[in-house]
Structures are given as structure tokens and as C-alpha cells.
Amino acid sequence: MRLNGEVSHKEEEEEGEKENGNLLPQKVVVVGYALTSKKKKSFMQPKFEVLARKKGIVFIAIDLNKPLSDQGPFDVVLHKMSGKEWCEVIEDYKQKHPEVTVLDPPDAIRHLHNRQSMLQNVADLDLSDCHGKVCVPRQMVIKKDPLSIPDEVFEAGLKLPLVAKPLVVDGTAKSHELFLAYDRFSLSKLEPPLVLQEFVNHGGVLFKIYIVGEAIKVVKRFSLPNVSKCELANVGVHSFPRVSSATASADDADLDPSIAELPPQPLLERLSRELRSRLGLQLFNIDMIREHGTRDVFYVIDINYFPGYGKMPGYEHIFTDFLLNLAPAT
Structure with a gap:
């Protein structure tokens, strides 16, 4: 390959x-x-x-x-x-x-329209023999009643801060809105249906992995910065513009090698092959981050069907x- x-x-x-x-x-x-x-x-x-x-x-x-x-x-x-x-x-x-x-087949594409199900195929994988570990963030789905979110988050034991994303991915700008919640009570201000994911510090860099059949292309994009211990005392829900867009390219940035180093090729090849088979899709991209302070612990945080290939070098x-x-x- x-x-x-x-x-x-x-x-x-x-x-x-x-x-x-x-x-x-x-x-x-x-x-x-x-x-x-x-x-x-x-x-x-x-x-x-x-x-x-x-x-x-x-x-x-x-x-x-x-x-x-x-x-x-x-x-x-x-x-x-x-x-x-x-x-x-x-x-x-x-x-x-x-x-x-x-x-690709509509039934297979539909699987990626819901953030509750899109990452399940990643969670089921064991890639420990491919020079790295691939995880998914702990998450929960809120389908209605925003006032119940604080209690549901507490009962689920999710750790703050939390990333809030719309549950449905339909290609609109709204489906890519992103919020970072520092306290669970402010989550009641959000509009369900949505997915709450535990935020993982990743050095502010995201790897966008484009899949075109068996071909793989990886680019680096700037993402949300790390959250320090001091910032954990913040309150409120903060909105962010769409992260990882082409305008936020980090390919030529002078970054710490421990942050900028691409995921190992064997890991990407195996991940791509497994997801193509499990999803039944040929055209998609994977948003992946490296847990800050590690070299080989990665998290898949999103999968998108037929992404903006025109922005892929x-x-x-x-x-x-x-x-x-x-x-x-x-």
C-alpha cells in the first residue's frame, strides 16, 4: 500500500x-x-x-x-x-x-450520520499489536430534556471538561458545532439531541486521516488546546468555530515532535482496513488525536463520510x- x-x-x-x-x-x-x-x-x-x-x-x-x-x-x-x-x-x-x-451503500453511510453509533466499530477493535493503542472517548447521549443533563452526567461518572456535539451528522454547519463544558450544570443550556464526550488533552493537534479505498493520506490540523488544571475551575459552556478545517492546517507549523509525529503506519493501515470492512465504506475520514504525554495512545473522536477531498493534498x-x-x- x-x-x-x-x-x-x-x-x-x-x-x-x-x-x-x-x-x-x-x-x-x-x-x-x-x-x-x-x-x-x-x-x-x-x-x-x-x-x-x-x-x-x-x-x-x-x-x-x-x-x-x-x-x-x-x-x-x-x-x-x-x-x-x-x-x-x-x-x-x-x-x-x-x-x-x-x-457507497446508503445503509452503510447512514451509520455515520449518528455519533452514538459511529465510534462503536472503533471501540470493538484491538490494535495493540500495531505499535499503538486506539481508543474512543467515554461518551453519553442526551436525546431530550436538557435540565436532566447535570444529573445524568453525574450518574454516568463522566469527567469534566466535556465536549458537546450534535447527535446527528447531516452535512450542515450546525452538525459540526462544538462546545466545551467546564461544569456539568451549564450543560443544561445546550440543545439536545447531543453527544457528550470526555475531553482528552492532545497538544492542540488533530490528525485527519483520509481514506480512499486502500489509499491513506494524513494531514495535521490545529485543534482545541490542552485544558490545564487551573482551567478546570472555570464555569460555563464555550462554543468553538469548526475545528480541524483546512484553514487550520498544522502541516508546516513548528511543533514539538512528540505532538506532531504522525501515528505509526502499521496502525493506520490496520485501522483503515478494519473500518472499511466493518463500516462497508470506501470513502471516509477519521479524526484522531494522540493523548498528550504519550507516544502511542490515540483516540478516534469522529468519522465523516465523503469528506472534503478537494482540500486533501x-x-x-x-x-x-x-x-x-x-x-x-x-
Whole structure:
């Protein structure tokens, strides 16, 4: 497996030959796509589309006003749409066209729309033989009655501070809102349904692990800073802008090596392989942190379906290679 989407000199030379018209694609892969306007703008970038054409990949926008089976034929259907009606369309299409690769099955995607269930597959893993330990934060779900939160937190024995996140992940800005609660009584000000996670000090750095089939790309992003013992005396609930966004890149920052060192490759490969199998998904990313003061204790705090690949360095080569490998041999 090639980590981080590295492109060899040979591949660069072959790409140059393609540009000169000396090397023609061996096969044509037709990809039908159904993306929101926001996702289309970030993902279908001109550089990506040009490279895809040179490699023999043709993208065709799916017309949502026409029956999907009447369009194509497609080798691959790529989608990120919401709604029960669209899920039914995709499921019906899968049954009628088993020869087409659908990325990804709606039932599998739905598993990541709920923060109560998304981390369960990580909690079930034992990766102690892969040069590290992967955990999930202790958490609880509050579905209603915010006034009951203080007592429920006390009874569950969760340690402060707590990170509060919306329970449902639906792609909206609201679903990525983040709050840090220093005292349990202030939690009653929040709006359920939500997930409360114990905050783990991690040096203010988060590892965003992009998965594209078997390919793995890791980037560092700035995250919430450590909470000191003095700060534990604070009260209230503090909101934060969306952390780990591309604008918060920490890849070129001068960081303490003990904080900035990437997780071990064997650990990432095993984690990726296990989650692809257990989730039944090919396209997702993992938000992972290293417990501050340790070298090999990691926590997965979020998993996102079809993340912002357009912000991932080298995504054009990684994704086109992935699509070519999916298509049936000619």
C-alpha cells in the first residue's frame, strides 16, 4: 500500500507522455455523480477533471429529475445526497444494476450520520499489536430534556471538561458545532439531541486521516488546546468555530515532535482496513488525536463520510487511481 498518495517519478513521466498525446488510456471509466452544489464545487475541480480525462475517466452529472436507470450506462456511481427518496433510488438502482459500483451503500453511510453509533466499530477493535493503542472517548447521549443533563452526567461518572456535539451528522454547519463544558450544570443550556464526550488533552493537534479505498493520506490540523488544571475551575459552556478545517492546517507549523509525529503506519493501515470492512465504506475520514504525554495512545473522536477531498493534498491522483481500480478489466 502506498501511504499519503505519493506519486512516483515514473507516474509523473507517464502523465507527461499522456499530455503530449503519446500514451492513450487503456480503458474508459464512466462515473455518474450526484453531489450537492457545495460538494460539486469543492470536489469537481478543473485540475481534477483534466487529469481524469487524461486517464480515461468520464464524469457525467446525474439528472435528479429523471429515472437513474434511464441514464448512463455507468461503471461507477458516486454520490453524496441526503433524503429518504434518494436512498430508495440508489438502493433500487443497485438491485437492478449489480455490475455497477455504487459509492457507497446508503445503509452503510447512514451509520455515520449518528455519533452514538459511529465510534462503536472503533471501540470493538484491538490494535495493540500495531505499535499503538486506539481508543474512543467515554461518551453519553442526551436525546431530550436538557435540565436532566447535570444529573445524568453525574450518574454516568463522566469527567469534566466535556465536549458537546450534535447527535446527528447531516452535512450542515450546525452538525459540526462544538462546545466545551467546564461544569456539568451549564450543560443544561445546550440543545439536545447531543453527544457528550470526555475531553482528552492532545497538544492542540488533530490528525485527519483520509481514506480512499486502500489509499491513506494524513494531514495535521490545529485543534482545541490542552485544558490545564487551573482551567478546570472555570464555569460555563464555550462554543468553538469548526475545528480541524483546512484553514487550520498544522502541516508546516513548528511543533514539538512528540505532538506532531504522525501515528505509526502499521496502525493506520490496520485501522483503515478494519473500518472499511466493518463500516462497508470506501470513502471516509477519521479524526484522531494522540493523548498528550504519550507516544502511542490515540483516540478516534469522529468519522465523516465523503469528506472534503478537494482540500486533501494530491487528491487528484489518489482519487483517479482509485476509480480506475474499481472499473472492471477490459
